[in-house]
Amino acid sequence: xxxxxxxxESRKSAGLYRTRRTVTGRQRPQLTADGKPLxxxxxxxxxxxxGHPALVESVRSGMGDLGLGGAASxxxxxxxxxxxxxxxxxxxxxxRSAALFFSTGYMANMGVIAALAGKGDTIFSDELNHAxxxxxxxxxxxxxxxxxxxxxxxxxxxxxxxxxxxxVVTDGVFSMDGDMAPLKxxxxxxxxxxxxxxxxxxxxxxxxxxxxxxxxxxLGLSEEDVPVVIGTFGKxxxxxxxxxxxxxxxxxxxVQKARTYIYTTAMxxxxxxxxxxxxxLVETEGWRRTHLDRLIKRFREAVxxxxxxxxxxxxxxxxxxxxxxxxxxxxxxxxxxxxxxxTAIRPPTVPDGAxxxxxxxxxxxTQDDLDRLIDALTAxxxxxxxxxxxxxxxxxxxxxx
Ligand SMILES: *Cc1c(COP(=O)(O)O)cnc(C)c1O
Numbered sequence: 001x002x003x004x005x006x007x008x009e010s011r012k013s014a015g016l017y018r019t020r021r022t023v024t025g026r027q028r029p030q031l032t033a034d035g036k037p038l039x040x041x042x043x044x045x046x047x048x049x050x051g052h053p054a055l056v057e058s059v060r061s062g063m064g065d066l067g068l069g070g071a072a073s074x075x076x077x078x079x080x081x082x083x084x085x086x087x088x089x090x091x092x093x094x095x096r097s098a099a100l101f102f103s104t105g106y107m108a109n110m111g112v113i114a115a116l117a118g119k120g121d122t123i124f125s126d127e128l129n130h131a132x133x134x135x136x137x138x139x140x141x142x143x144x145x146x147x148x149x150x151x152x153x154x155x156x157x158x159x160x161x162x163x164x165x166x167x168v169v170t171d172g173v174f175s176m177d178g179d180m181a182p183l184k185x186x187x188x189x190x191x192x193x194x195x196x197x198x199x200x201x202x203x204x205x206x207x208x209x210x211x212x213x214x215x216x217x218x219l220g221l222s223e224e225d226v227p228v229v230i231g232t233f234g235k236x237x238x239x240x241x242x243x244x245x246x247x248x249x250x251x252x253x254x255v256q257k258a259r260t261y262i263y264t265t266a267m268x269x270x271x272x273x274x275x276x277x278x279x280x281l282v283e284t285e286g287w288r289r290t291h292l293d294r295l296i297k298r299f300r301e302a303v304x305x306x307x308x309x310x311x312x313x314x315x316x317x318x319x320x321x322x323x324x325x326x327x328x329x330x331x332x333x334x335x336x337x338x339x340x341x342x343t344a345i346r347p348p349t350v351p352d353g354a355x356x357x358x359x360x361x362x363x364x365x366t367q368d369d370l371d372r373l374i375d376a377l378t379a380x381x382x383x384x385x386x387x388x389x390x391x392x393x394x395x396x397x398x399x400x401x
Contacts, residue, residue: 049236207289
């Protein structure tokens with residue numbers, strides 16, 4: 001048998017060991033984690049909708065009417081009117097012809113990519129794409145060619161030298177960096193080279209673009225430019241589930257072929273009702289995006305001169321690049337000692353030597369919350385201390401993230 005315990009030990013000594021914190025009570029910036037009150041800046045609840053009373057009420061009344069379980073897969077007898085209505089609303093929200101509702105974004109990527117490419121085909125994938133995209137590519141058994149992050153010249157060259165069915169897949173907003181894919185150029189290249197473009201906008205929907213309609217809409221790109229978009233309800237929408245949207249023929253094809261759609265139990269219909277409510281809130285409560293954008297600008301201005309390495313991001317994902325995994329843990333521990341929760345992100349989630357604190361901002365944060373973060377970052381700053389961030393090495397050894 002393999003030395004599993006030994007692998008765990010070597011992860012510990014490399015600063016790559018992972019643990020979980022147990023949250024009690026609601027998901028909100030003022031979290032209780034492992035019994036300790038902390039102000040969190042690492043959730044994906046970007047619009048602060050996860051605990052919204054209207055969503056809770058949708059589930060409560062939905063369950064009163066419809067019960068709990070999904071009972072069967074969509075193709076047997078699990079496809080409920082609540083799911084169907086949600087798909088219609090998603091199509092409207094994304095300005096696509098049709099949509100399909102999945103149980104999670106991970107399953108959507110696995111199912112969609114593996115259905116739309118297969119043996120003998122080629123998938124072109126940005127090197128920083130999300131794990132679920134990478135796994136979908138592997139599952140498809142297509143040839144996988146990664147191109148350098150956001151490098152459309154590299155992609156163009158690879159497209160030009162490849163024959164056969166081609167698929168290009170990218171995050172819309174990159175999950176660990178917060179920057180955006182060059183979607184306009186990607187759409188042009190895909191049109192030129194007859195490649196199918198898939199954009200996973202898990203972090204863009206809700207936050208970016210007119211009415212929160214995502215990074216594709218923010219550039220005014222239509223279904224013709226970007227045929228397939230994927231989103232999750234677990235992040236800005238504050239609920240659960242995911243979707244793919246695009247031409248009706250392709251959605252029909254996915255119903256035939258997407259195994260993660262076909263062979264799983266339908267999500268509880270009451271959750272789909274909550275997502276319908278959430279779609280409406282995202283569009284109508286534009287103040288959440290306005291407030292969030294203000295927090296993002298203030299954060300970047302305040303932290304710009306502290307000596308940290310920020311990344312080129314205008315989105316709620318505002319990472320501080322550290323490099324070394326143990327140093328990232330140490331800075332995270334320093335912040336935690338000041339009452340803040342910002343998880344360190346380490347390989348293999350990010351490339352070797354690119355460990356970071358992935359700070360995320362939310363419309364649920366107040367200006368005072370942000371001030372607390374800025375004060376703590378100032379106190380831990382490399383510029384003021386004259387040393388590299390995360391000096392508290394003893395804390396690093398006991399850090400739990
Ligand atoms: C989180 C995430 C997913 C997975 O979505 P879930 O609904 O959480 O499974 C897919 N793609 C990207 C880019 C993500 O960040």
